[in-house]
Amino acid sequence: MIKESNKTSSKRNQSKEGLTVKKTGNFSEWYTQVIEKAEIVDLRLGIKGFITIRPWGTFMIEKLYDIFEKELQDKGHLPVIMPSVIPESNLKKEASHIQGFTPEVFWLKTEENEERLALRPTSETVFTPMFALWVRSHRDLPLKLYQRGSVFRYDTKATRPLIRGREFQWIECHDAFATKKEAEAQVQEDIDTTKKILYEQLGIPFLAMKRPSWDKFAGAEYTIGSDVLMPDGKLIQQPSTHFMGQRFSKVFNAKFKTEEDKEDYLYTTAYGPAMSRILASIISTHGDDSGLVLPFSISPIQAVIIPIYTTKNKSKILKYAEEILRRLKAHEIIAKIDSGEDYTPGWKFHEWELKGVPFRIEIGEKELRGKKFTLFTRDIGKKISASLIKLSSIRKLGEFYDKRLKTKADNYMKGKIVNCKTKENIKKAMKEGKIARVNFCSVGKDGEKCAEHVEKEIGAEVRGTLADKNEKPLGKCVICNTRANAVVYVAKSY
């Protein structure tokens, strides 16, 4: 529920300067500065891995929830609310699952006569036992559920706001099917959902990667992640989807009666888009040296009106601003007037550019007289003069704006994937912040040694094979020189 507010930007009185680094020059420092200066997050509570997300960031996270929830419901998912805690005995049922997650679990201190509880790192081990109760026959299938909320991972590595933390805001879908085929079709649907929202709507290109066996979700038969290239040349995993097969249903005895009246175990899948992390990619992909550049479709304010006035013409100009606001609202544009006197128009221009608002509408004496307005567009940094009637086309301009962001991101990706036949080539690609496409011995267990080699010697990761294209390798493994069975993508990563 994102709506217009009179006060989305708080606390103007702090002396505030713009970004002191360029995005291309020092992305890491740019990111650190922009998320704080644009008032997305605040780290000053000082709790490792736990952050405060301010209104400007929260509006967008809520909007992302809305977008995903609508899409998931349209695709037949129903919302549920599961406990935030998981009993130890549930968590330990699936051996590889607990092995993968135990080191990262926050345990709650409970009384001695009560079972130990973990803060949920993910919820397969409470969804699957409920499937066992809710599904009796093939007629109850498919059963597609999701919940929104926080999950917790006691990560001891370095944390990064919105990217890697100990608490993050996500949606987890857990679906149950009668057949392997339907479950695998769900995995495909999940990739489509990611594509529709992350790429089509938000303009963030990604590679759907089937992870190598050593890098799949703990407990899954296979995992498909979506890798987004950050401006520093490192990949970040966005929504991933997991085919669990019957692994969880077997340990939780989640059976059903088939059409042939036989008993079988459910096939399950899981899909987990993290709103906070997607916000990090929006910020990183579209931002520029002046700050955020927010997609029109999710910006908490789509158009900000800046009245430029003197003591003499103040009331006339403010009245004109109100008229423009009214017209924008009639076209369902989320707009606000920034009429405060504590700051100059120039200060305000700078502030709203930093915050990434797509359109700025400037009005002064000249505009008032000509029944016009001056329109500044954030991504291209250009001003035009337009007559009042043109306010009705702001939505259309917003769609063009979003398309431009997407095209720009697509262009950025061009040439970023390079074929590498040697280790030296891979190293060079890594240095240039690119993704290496290489022939590799295997993405099964027997390839893990070569992957470790890549990690140790090149400081990069084997991210997997393309999920939506079956690429046939020609030649030998770039590391061990045996026959290659896979074309994999190698990159540095978060």
Next chain:
Amino acid sequence: MIKESNKTSSKRNQSKEGLTVKKTGNFSEWYTQVIEKAEIVDLRLGIKGFITIRPWGTFMIEKLYDIFEKELQDKGHLPVIMPSVIPESNLKKEASHIQGFTPEVFWLKTEENEERLALRPTSETVFTPMFALWVRSHRDLPLKLYQRGSVFRYDTKATRPLIRGREFQWIECHDAFATKKEAEAQVQEDIDTTKKILYEQLGIPFLAMKRPSWDKFAGAEYTIGSDVLMPDGKLIQQPSTHFMGQRFSKVFNAKFKTEEDKEDYLYTTAYGPAMSRILASIISTHGDDSGLVLPFSISPIQAVIIPIYTTKNKSKILKYAEEILRRLKAHEIIAKIDSGEDYTPGWKFHEWELKGVPFRIEIGEKELRGKKFTLFTRDIGKKISASLIKLSSIRKLGEFYDKRLKTKADNYMKGKIVNCKTKENIKKAMKEGKIARVNFCSVGKDGEKCAEHVEKEIGAEVRGTLADKNEKPLGKCVICNTRANAVVYVAKSY
């Protein structure tokens, strides 16, 4: 985000019977049965105080979040996301706060070199330090924030689904002001918000009660709770609002520059509506012997269409059902067709009555021929025949329906408050499931002894004085017989 889904009712194949007790006969058992049989909650994960809320309940909790968030934003609140954990040092800053909450805190096990973290029971101790950073001058005020999410209380008493648990879904508002007057006006605004949503929209009458000093929120100067009478004669506290004065701002050093350029501490307030608990009151207030009776404005399905067909006329009837669905959707009614063949129409009638859907539209050969439909209305249990054109008035009928629920609840309250001059009268009132209005010595510290007497001897609670009316006592304290300084309300409670 509540939207129509094709499959809000899952798992029909379980042999299911209706309620085996009457609401008036045995409310406690009725509640236990209805929340499980109407598929609101599932307790079978078996974690004390943590429940699974199924789609039918989750849709309503999400709708309640939407309603409250919209109202709060309209009143100038901005959303934030704070950590779900609170460092021990923050929690311990305000002495009476920690004294009140410590016994109820879940602690996380962290490494020895890290500070102990509590799962938030409430978030004053992270909001106030952020106020200290975000507010510099009176120009930054008021600052009104809220967050939605779970809070946790390690309650060792008996738990009750949606009513008393170890995790519950709420919104917490934390607001900061320059003056006491403005902060106290906020408390009034919060009561108005409760009234607008709980009473006006959802039809749940309540008493706004200023709590006695011994029963206020730990750390507050005073607390105003909203007490709803449950069918078993016990009061349940719904949203409460707290005036903190400068207590929290002083311990967190949250100062600001006044208009006179002096330094002062912020005045803060907190307001906490719990969605899960409000759902419990909706269920309890409006339900009847056949199951839930959901308000039209929040029911996940507002009208269910039941086609009644034979093999011969099936396709015609289903086509007619589709046409009705289309028309209802055009009027923005959330509707669905229940056309499955596994169950008889009678079974379906029973099922959707149990689930509380306001309107049922039955169509068979007769309706098809006459271009009519049969409309069953849940609360009054009556059927009428209407021509197709009348579908356009379902929304209007829904508004009448909601008004009837409210009127019925108001009528139920009539005569429920009785003036009691003696202990025996109070006892009699308690036995009859009523609220006793009595003269009482004091709601300050010195009245606590008499309140303890009430609790021990009568098994009831002194809930406080009316918040919106200054009632002058005439006479003596019903317990200690000294001069009465307050008119208090005594009742049993959850």
